[in-house]
Amino acid sequence: MRCFGRFNHRRVMKVSMNSLQEVVQYLKDEDDFIVVGHESPDPDSLGAMLGLYFGLIQLGKSCRVVSADPVPAELSWEGLELIEHIPSGFAAGDSCVVVVDCEPERTGSIKEGVINAKRLVNIDHHRRGRGIGDIVYVNPDEAATSIIVYRILRELNVSFDNKIAAAVYGGIVGDTGGFRHANTTSEVMFIAGELLQFSIDPAAIAREIFSSRPLGFLQLLGAALSGLQTAQHGRLAWMTVSHRQFAEYGVDPKSSDYFVSFVRMLNTAEIAMVFREISPGQIKVGLRANHVDVGSLARHIGGGGHRLASGATLSGDLHTVAAQVVKLAEHFLITGELHEWHN
Numbered sequence: 001m002r003c004f005g006r007f008n009h010r011r012v013m014k015v016s017m018n019s020l021q022e023v024v025q026y027l028k029d030e031d032d033f034i035v036v037g038h039e040s041p042d043p044d045s046l047g048a049m050l051g052l053y054f055g056l057i058q059l060g061k062s063c064r065v066v067s068a069d070p071v072p073a074e075l076s077w078e079g080l081e082l083i084e085h086i087p088s089g090f091a092a093g094d095s096c097v098v099v100v101d102c103e104p105e106r107t108g109s110i111k112e113g114v115i116n117a118k119r120l121v122n123i124d125h126h127r128r129g130r131g132i133g134d135i136v137y138v139n140p141d142e143a144a145t146s147i148i149v150y151r152i153l154r155e156l157n158v159s160f161d162n163k164i165a166a167a168v169y170g171g172i173v174g175d176t177g178g179f180r181h182a183n184t185t186s187e188v189m190f191i192a193g194e195l196l197q198f199s200i201d202p203a204a205i206a207r208e209i210f211s212s213r214p215l216g217f218l219q220l221l222g223a224a225l226s227g228l229q230t231a232q233h234g235r236l237a238w239m240t241v242s243h244r245q246f247a248e249y250g251v252d253p254k255s256s257d258y259f260v261s262f263v264r265m266l267n268t269a270e271i272a273m274v275f276r277e278i279s280p281g282q283i284k285v286g287l288r289a290n291h292v293d294v295g296s297l298a299r300h301i302g303g304g305g306h307r308l309a310s311g312a313t314l315s316g317d318l319h320t321v322a323a324q325v326v327k328l329a330e331h332f333l334i335t336g337e338l339h340e341w342h343n
């Protein structure tokens with residue numbers, strides 16, 4: 001849309017973000033909420049959802065928590081059972097929808113109902129434009145959306161308890177890779193330390209997120225890793241997982257986001273990639289890096305995410321798509337430039 005200047009107010013879309021204070025005020029003023037996270041919910045998305053849910057309930061508001069995809073089976077945090085799994089037919093009615101940890105377009109099969117909500121709030125930490133919503137707060141400097149929720153709950157004078165602490169702590173653990181990623185700042189540790197003063201079980205939370213998977217998952221991971229490929233003397237590493245393989249090992253493709261962490265373990269890898277055929281002809285690309293800006297790479301191919309952790313969904317033949325993206329990534333790694341892209 002073209003901006004016609006200050007005399008034509010109706011033509012001017014709000015492009016700047018709202019402040020955290022404006023989010024807090026909006027939440028105070030509304031009474032009826034539905035909190036929604038992204039498709040294939042991860043610990044940060046779930047921690048932010050539950051933290052906000054418990055906080056709003058404590059303030060006497062009515063609130064539901066809704067997800068298009070089921071909650072990962074390995075997690076057992078208090079409150080996860082309250083999340084309504086609504087794969088289709090979601091309508092917000094008169095409730096204010098709060099989307100956390102993604103843009104409204106990434107809420108999966110319920111996105112139409114989310115986008116069409118009468119009132120929409122969006123809280124996120126992925127680098128992106130403002131996007132839609134009456135109130136939009138996006139802060140890519142925050143390690144986790146759960147930390148943004150922590151700050152909101154503090155501003156709302158919510159008193160923290162064990163279940164809020166466990167959810168927010170779990171979200172932080174998830175998005176910092178168990179305090180191993182570059183986003184692990186002293187501020188993050190300070191907040192985590194404060195949450196640990198509650199009666200929560202950090203060992204169980206970490207084990208459930210990173211180290212507790214069914215047999216089929218490990219066997220499929222092994223099969224996929226045995227096909228690990230590299231280029232540029234190992235600076236680029238990737239593997240593919242076909243839809244047939246997921247079926248063969250009885251693994252839900254949605255539960256395999258974590259595969260890319262194992263590719264990243266290759267000691268020479270500067271860019272790590274996993275190509276997963278999540279449904280026939282639909283390829284999910286996961287990208288990780290230690291220094292290279294794979295966020296730009298993902299945005300270039302229609303995806304998004306953070307500078308060092310990003311992803312995209314492409315359609316086509318698994319091996320053709322993989323070859324195309326590998327070529328793009330190889331060129332990017334050597335020249336720092338992104339050549340023209342058609343999928």
Ligand SMILES: [Mn+2]
Nearest residue numbers: 044101145175
């Ligand atoms: Mn997140």
